[in-house]
Amino acid sequence: MLQYTIRRFISVIPVMFIVSVIVFLLVHLTPGNPAYLILGEDSSQESIKQLEQQLGLDKPIVVQFFDWIKNILTGDLGQSIYSSEPVTQVIFDRFGPTFSLMLLSLIFILVISIPIAIFVVAMRKTILDPIFLTISLLGVSIPEFWFAILLVLAFGVTFPIFPVAGYAPIAEGVFSWLYYLILPAFVLAAVEVGLIARMLRDGMLESINQDYTRTVRAKGVRESTVLMKHVFANALIPTTTVVGTAVAGLLGGTVIIETLFTIPGIGQLLIDSIYRRDYPVIQGVVLIISAIYVLINLLVDLLYAFLDPRIRYD
Amino acid sequence: MFKKKRNILALSLLLLISLATTTASLWLPLSPAYIDPSQRLLSPSETYWFGTDDFGRDLFGRTIVAARVSLLVGVVVSLVSTVLGTIVGLVSGYYKKADFILMRIIDGMLAFPALLLALSLVAALGGSITNIIIALTFAFFPVMTRIVRSAVLQINHLQYIEAAKTTGASDIVILLRYMLPNVLSPIIVQGTFIFAKAILAEAALSFLGVGVNPSIPTWGNMLQESQIYVTIAPWFSIFPGIAIVITVLTLNILGDGIRDAFDPHSTNRKKKRFLRRRNQDVTLNGGS
Amino acid sequence: MLEVNDLKVHLDTDSGIVKAVDGVSFTVEAGKTIGIVGESGSGKSVLAMSLTQLNPQPPAFYPQGEILFEGKNVLKRTKKDLRKIRGNDIAMIFQDPMSSLNPVFNIGDQIKEAIRTHDKKMSRQDVEKKVIELLTDVGIPDPKRRINDYPHQFSGGMRQRVLIAIALACKPKLLIADEPTTALDVTIQAQILELMKDIQKKYGTAIIIITHDLGVVANIADKILVMYAGRIVEEGSVHDIFYRTSMPYTWSLLRSLPRLDIDESERLLTIKGQPPDLIHPPEGCKFNPRCPFVSPECLKMDPPLTERGSNHRAACILSNEQFEEAKQALIIAERKGVHS
Numbered sequence: 042m043l044q045y046t047i048r049r050f051i052s053v054i055p056v057m058f059i060v061s062v063i064v065f066l067l068v069h070l071t072p073g074n075p076a077y078l079i080l081g082e083d084s085s086q087e088s089i090k091q092l093e094q095q096l097g098l099d100k101p102i103v104v105q106f107f108d109w110i111k112n113i114l115t116g117d118l119g120q121s122i123y124s125s126e127p128v129t130q131v132i133f134d135r136f137g138p139t140f141s142l143m144l145l146s147l148i149f150i151l152v153i154s155i156p157i158a159i160f161v162v163a164m165r166k167t168i169l170d171p172i173f174l175t176i177s178l179l180g181v182s183i184p185e186f187w188f189a190i191l192l193v194l195a196f197g198v199t200f201p202i203f204p205v206a207g208y209a210p211i212a213e214g215v216f217s218w219l220y221y222l223i224l225p226a227f228v229l230a231a232v233e234v235g236l237i238a239r240m241l242r243d244g245m246l247e248s249i250n251q252d253y254t255r256t257v258r259a260k261g262v263r264e265s266t267v268l269m270k271h272v273f274a275n276a277l278i279p280t281t282t283v284v285g286t287a288v289a290g291l292l293g294g295t296v297i298i299e300t301l302f303t304i305p306g307i308g309q310l311l312i313d314s315i316y317r318r319d320y321p322v323i324q325g326v327v328l329i330i331s332a333i334y335v336l337i338n339l340l341v342d343l344l345y346a347f348l349d350p351r352i353r354y355d
Numbered sequence: 356m357f358k359k360k361r362n363i364l365a366l367s368l369l370l371l372i373s374l375a376t377t378t379a380s381l382w383l384p385l386s387p388a389y390i391d392p393s394q395r396l397l398s399p400s401e402t403y404w405f406g407t408d409d410f411g412r413d414l415f416g417r418t419i420v421a422a423r424v425s426l427l428v429g430v431v432v433s434l435v436s437t438v439l440g441t442i443v444g445l446v447s448g449y450y451k452k453a454d455f456i457l458m459r460i461i462d463g464m465l466a467f468p469a470l471l472l473a474l475s476l477v478a479a480l481g482g483s484i485t486n487i488i489i490a491l492t493f494a495f496f497p498v499m500t501r502i503v504r505s506a507v508l509q510i511n512h513l514q515y516i517e518a519a520k521t522t523g524a525s526d527i528v529i530l531l532r533y534m535l536p537n538v539l540s541p542i543i544v545q546g547t548f549i550f551a552k553a554i555l556a557e558a559a560l561s562f563l564g565v566g567v568n569p570s571i572p573t574w575g576n577m578l579q580e581s582q583i584y585v586t587i588a589p590w591f592s593i594f595p596g597i598a599i600v601i602t603v604l605t606l607n608i609l610g611d612g613i614r615d616a617f618d619p620h621s622t623n624r625k626k627k628r629f630l631r632r633r634n635q636d637v638t639l640n641g642g643s
Numbered sequence: 644m645l646e647v648n649d650l651k652v653h654l655d656t657d658s659g660i661v662k663a664v665d666g667v668s669f670t671v672e673a674g675k676t677i678g679i680v681g682e683s684g685s686g687k688s689v690l691a692m693s694l695t696q697l698n699p700q701p702p703a704f705y706p707q708g709e710i711l712f713e714g715k716n717v718l719k720r721t722k723k724d725l726r727k728i729r730g731n732d733i734a735m736i737f738q739d740p741m742s743s744l745n746p747v748f749n750i751g752d753q754i755k756e757a758i759r760t761h762d763k764k765m766s767r768q769d770v771e772k773k774v775i776e777l778l779t780d781v782g783i784p785d786p787k788r789r790i791n792d793y794p795h796q797f798s799g800g801m802r803q804r805v806l807i808a809i810a811l812a813c814k815p816k817l818l819i820a821d822e823p824t825t826a827l828d829v830t831i832q833a834q835i836l837e838l839m840k841d842i843q844k845k846y847g848t849a850i851i852i853i854t855h856d857l858g859v860v861a862n863i864a865d866k867i868l869v870m871y872a873g874r875i876v877e878e879g880s881v882h883d884i885f886y887r888t889s890m891p892y893t894w895s896l897l898r899s900l901p902r903l904d905i906d907e908s909e910r911l912l913t914i915k916g917q918p919p920d921l922i923h924p925p926e927g928c929k930f931n932p933r934c935p936f937v938s939p940e941c942l943k944m945d946p947p948l949t950e951r952g953s954n955h956r957a958a959c960i961l962s963n964e965q966f967e968e969a970k971q972a973l974i975i976a977e978r979k980g981v982h983s
Contacts, residue, residue: 255697
């Protein structure tokens with residue numbers, strides 16, 4: 042287990058290297074001079090020169106790349122062109138809402154999809170199973186922003202129970218924090234629920250016909266215990282990896298949901314920065330989100346290894 | 356039986372949508388581009404089946420015409436990702452040395468949530484249809500590469516491949532004549548799913564305002580425009596959304612159907628394979 | 644103790660009704676060992692599972708017959724009653740020890756579960772003590788330490804011992820072992836069979852061993868039932884089955900067995916053809932397409948079990964004498980074939 046953990050940690054290094062190369066290249070992919078693009082067409086020669094110097098664009102590209110890597114490693118992601126604040130500070134300020142949103146969504150996903158999967162598996166011989174399969178297929182076919190619009194329509198107009206825009210930090214009280222987040226977190230979760238519940242169901246259905254469940258039944262254990270304890274424990278292990286996938290969906294989804302529900306998180310920062318052509322911030326956000334994603338996948342893999350005794354005791 | 360009917364229904368629906376949107380100018384009673392400020396935000400009626408938008412344009416016609424961009428983006432992205440992913444996957448699965456480098460790059464690309472990668476690429480390149488196709492291809496082809504590679508690794512040591520190698524067949528022949536036909540089914544299935552995902556992603560990009568030029572009717576653009584009118588003209592938001600759902604759903608049903616047709620126990624087998632691979636990895640990595 | 648009367652177990656599949664068990668009767672007395680022998684697809688595993696109704700229903704259903712355990716029909720019991728029988732009165736061990744233990748729980752927990760299911764009042768210490776006792780009984784070395792180990796840390800033979808410990812947890816009156824040694828190495832097979840004999844002595848459990856290998860039951864069973872196509876085609880003592888064989892199928896099974904005490908020319912012959920299709924079984928005697936002694940009669944009627952001695956019955960139109968003659972004739976013909 043220790044060796045596995047170390048190996049898994051080391052494997053992050055090349056991945057993050059490639060990630061930083063891609064993020065670095067983002068700016069250099071832009072057609073024409075980035076400084077020119079940032080400042081607009083009617084800017085003066087001097088101000089362009091100045092910005093080029095500030096961004097280091099006047100140096101050879103290889104030098105720029107190593108400067109950029111060096112800066113990342115020292116925690117310096119550059120300066121926002123829009124607000125002149127350090128990028129790390131800008132991102133850090135926006136971190137709370139995004140983290141809250143994702144955490145609540147993840148809780149929603151697990152709380153909704155696990156019971157659904159168990160229920161569907163318990164009812165596997167009824168018409169419920171094909172109905173579930175069709176609904177889960179429908180679930181992955183609905184664009185989340187459209188689903189969000191429908192909910193805004195339902196809750197903003199027809200049943201105005203929840204607010205459809207805004208955010209309250211948790212410091213202002215857990216209740217108002219939850220109150221503002223429930224709807225966006227639900228939308229964000231809803232899209233992933235179909236997928237996760239489906240994966241859980243497939244895993245449980247596979248486990249249910251394994252030899253070991255027959256052994257458990259032969260002991261005289263009741264069917265509900267067979268399902269909830271033995272089948273579920275086995276299905277849960279491969280599902281941890283699915284949670285990794287769900288997090289990827291959530292990270293992409295926050296961009297849309299934060300924009301729609303005007304939540305001042307990292308996703309909204311990214312969209313705003315794209316409109317403002319604030320490249321250092323765009324790079325910073327993309328780099329940080331990918332780093333989080335890689336880190337979560339690492340944790341998921343370690344959790345997987347920990348949950349599965351075949352790996353834990355190897 | 357139920358599934359077969361479902362697949363046929365989905366395929367017919369997809370063909371109908373394609374036919375309707377390509378021949379739209381021949382049969383649409385109202386021009387989707389005709390602006391009539393006196394007819395702003397009308398609810399659905401006999402004249403305007405889906406109502407009108409904020410410029411008084413016919414939403415039914417616009418919804419039909421908007422399918423062009425979605426289908427175009429979907430087809431091109433899924434084709435290019437499939438070809439690119441298949442080539443890289445075949446090479447990577449077959450040549451060990453290339454594999455090491457290629458997989459590090461692919462892993463790096465997979466470290467971005469797909470939508471985020473597409474979003475930042477479009478932000479860098481600018482939002483034309485071509486750039487969106489490029490961005491989405493980069494976002495989706497790495498998954499295809501992974502799938503093709505693992506399929507190749509599965510069959511690489513099988514007897515008929517070994518036999519072909521000993522008869523002195525060239526690598527190209529082995530890859531194209533022996534490998535490719537045997538990894539084709541996961542490729543086609545994944546290609547269909549990429550088609551669906553690309554349509555969703557294009558709509559999301561346009562909706563966020565970083566996609567296709569707002570003057571071109573696309574479902575994402577329509578939803579973006581409709582957003583501020585959602586309380587007074589809900590039909591403006593509802594119909595383009597339904598169009599996306601139907602199109603993507605038909606593709607997902609087809610993908611599912613193709614997977615079942617190729618392999619009735621696909622979900623189970625894939626997971627077993629996955630588990631086995633996982634365990635192998637661990638033992639190879641050397642336990643205590 | 645256990646009495647099975649004219650039992651039928653059919654499976655409703657997409658391609659038709661599989662008559663897996665098609666009219667089987669036998670009895671098991673307390674403390675005795677019964678061997679049920681047949682090829683794969685003869686219905687013997689379905690029969691074993693049906694005794695505690697472990698067959699998933701659907702596809703399985705029971706169109707006819709009864710299973711009397713201590714006088715009560717198992718088929719008529721409620722789910723709750725069945726759970727009380729399973730593990731407590733009738734325990735089972737299965738073919739593949741590698742996959743029959745849940746990989747994510749340690750073996751101590753899996754044995755404890757068997758005890759706890761039927762005795763909820765026992766204290767934790769007592770349960771723990773009992774688990775260690777069971778593990779010692781089934782010959783697991785250092786049970787105190789191994790109780791916390793996971794299935795993958797055991798070899799196949801050791802896992803089968805753990806499964807036997809689970810089965811013995813509630814001192815069942817009947818132990819059903821479905822191919823208990825098939826997945827194991829030959830040397831381990833002998834150890835496991837030896838263990839089962841010891842267990843029977845110590846616990847007084849009746850045992851049903853189901854196997855495709857007559858050799859496995861040769862020195863453990865009090866009675867052998869030979870199954871073919873969902874029916875019993877011959878039953879008798881080990882001696883009857885081995886030395887007074889009265890049914891061509893049993894004879895073919897014996898000839899496919901490697902043995903030292905029989906003339907070389909009779910040895911190691913495989914049975915020609917495939918086990919019958921249980922959806923559309925052949926007309927007449929089910930064995931007729933593969934029988935070396937087939938006559939036109941055999942295509943018309945399916946012979947019932949007839950007495951061939953005390954407690955020895957077989958289902959064949961040939962009498963013992965006729966069968967003996969036919970056998971000799973065949974062996975001579977085969978020898979000629981070999982020499983020419």
